[in-house]
Amino acid sequence: MSNIDWSKLKTLRQSFLEAQGFLADYWQDEALLAAYEDTLAQRIAWKWDAVLDIVRGQLPSAAATIPHLIDWGCGSGIASRRVMAAGLFPFKRVTLYDRSARATQYARRKLLASHPQLDVEAATRITVPPDDFVLIISHVLSELPDAEREKIVQLGRQAAMVIWVEAGRQQESRLLSEVREQWRPTHQILAPCPHQGPCGMLDRSQEKNWCHFFAPVPREVFHSAFWRECSRELGFDLRSLPLSYLVTARQAKDAVAIVEDGSLLRIIGRSRSYKGHCRWTACETQGILEGDFQKRWSRSLYDQLALPGLQLLLTHQQLQDGK
Numbered sequence: 001m002s003n004i005d006w007s008k009l010k011t012l013r014q015s016f017l018e019a020q021g022f023l024a025d026y027w028q029d030e031a032l033l034a035a036y037e038d039t040l041a042q043r044i045a046w047k048w049d050a051v052l053d054i055v056r057g058q059l060p061s062a063a064a065t066i067p068h069l070i071d072w073g074c075g076s077g078i079a080s081r082r083v084m085a086a087g088l089f090p091f092k093r094v095t096l097y098d099r100s101a102r103a104t105q106y107a108r109r110k111l112l113a114s115h116p117q118l119d120v121e122a123a124t125r126i127t128v129p130p131d132d133f134v135l136i137i138s139h140v141l142s143e144l145p146d147a148e149r150e151k152i153v154q155l156g157r158q159a160a161m162v163i164w165v166e167a168g169r170q171q172e173s174r175l176l177s178e179v180r181e182q183w184r185p186t187h188q189i190l191a192p193c194p195h196q197g198p199c200g201m202l203d204r205s206q207e208k209n210w211c212h213f214f215a216p217v218p219r220e221v222f223h224s225a226f227w228r229e230c231s232r233e234l235g236f237d238l239r240s241l242p243l244s245y246l247v248t249a250r251q252a253k254d255a256v257a258i259v260e261d262g263s264l265l266r267i268i269g270r271s272r273s274y275k276g277h278c279r280w281t282a283c284e285t286q287g288i289l290e291g292d293f294q295k296r297w298s299r300s301l302y303d304q305l306a307l308p309g310l311q312l313l314l315t316h317q318q319l320q321d322g323k
Helices: 005-019 028-036 040-058 063-065 080-088 102-116 147-155 172-183 219-223 226-234 299-308 316-321
Strands: 066-071 093-097 119-123 133-138 163-166 187-189 244-249 264-267 272-275 277-285 287-294 313-314
Touching: 005 028, 005 040, 005 219, 005 226, 028 040, 040 080, 040 163, 040 187, 040 244, 040 264, 063 147, 066 080, 066 147, 080 093, 080 102, 080 133, 093 102, 102 119, 102 163, 133 147, 163 172, 172 187, 172 244, 172 272, 277 299
Parallel strands: 066 093, 066 133, 093 119, 133 163
Antiparallel strands: 163 244, 187 244, 264 277, 264 313, 272 277, 277 287
């Protein structure tokens, strides 16, 4: 880690932040891939761990037989390794796809080092496999032209499940909401939405808002000299790990229609604290809601609302009186 070229990493991160639908292949050499793996990729790993914790409780029964994982735009392969480490699927084959052959070969070596029994393909062209597959996508939206995004949409329609994790910025989040709408006819929305209806964030009244959350940062990171250096050199807040995400599963032909009672709300982002109360934003069947929660109603629930997280699903009744 002491050999990290911080200037190259900083340039790489800045190109991610400034991308507006296109980036040239940026994997210049293995040293850059390794430096990325030890720094920025670890922050992405923490996001994937948080999302996979949610997926664990919402897997459809068919997930137990899906044999194939496709990691689209794999980069260093951190997303597929976190999925494999979670042990949620019985994968026998993994396809690592990226336009960069250097990246796919690097990702293949890393994955096989921990899972030598896997059949791992490093691919610079993607084809639809004959078997069921889970499609995972991670942090690509800012650098994709419309035509490339449409290829992902088409591939996702044929996937048994899709797990997509993105940056928590408005730009990526709103694009992900648009993709969600394209998949609604063929896929059940498992998370983060508590409903199957249209995305409320795409309503004109929500132009300045977006669907995002915050993943927890491992406690040991705050006691690490390396991570303090990383934060300083690359210019990010070590305490904040914003993300957007989407989890879907293909609807079975004989699937029973989902009946929603409209009682659940997903708390979005981070509640804003004031003296004696906080203001929350939530997603529900009817759209996006905002409201105030008084600390005197329930100190424990108030504290939950004050903390950023991904899993806070509440009812209308709880938010009205803290019960």
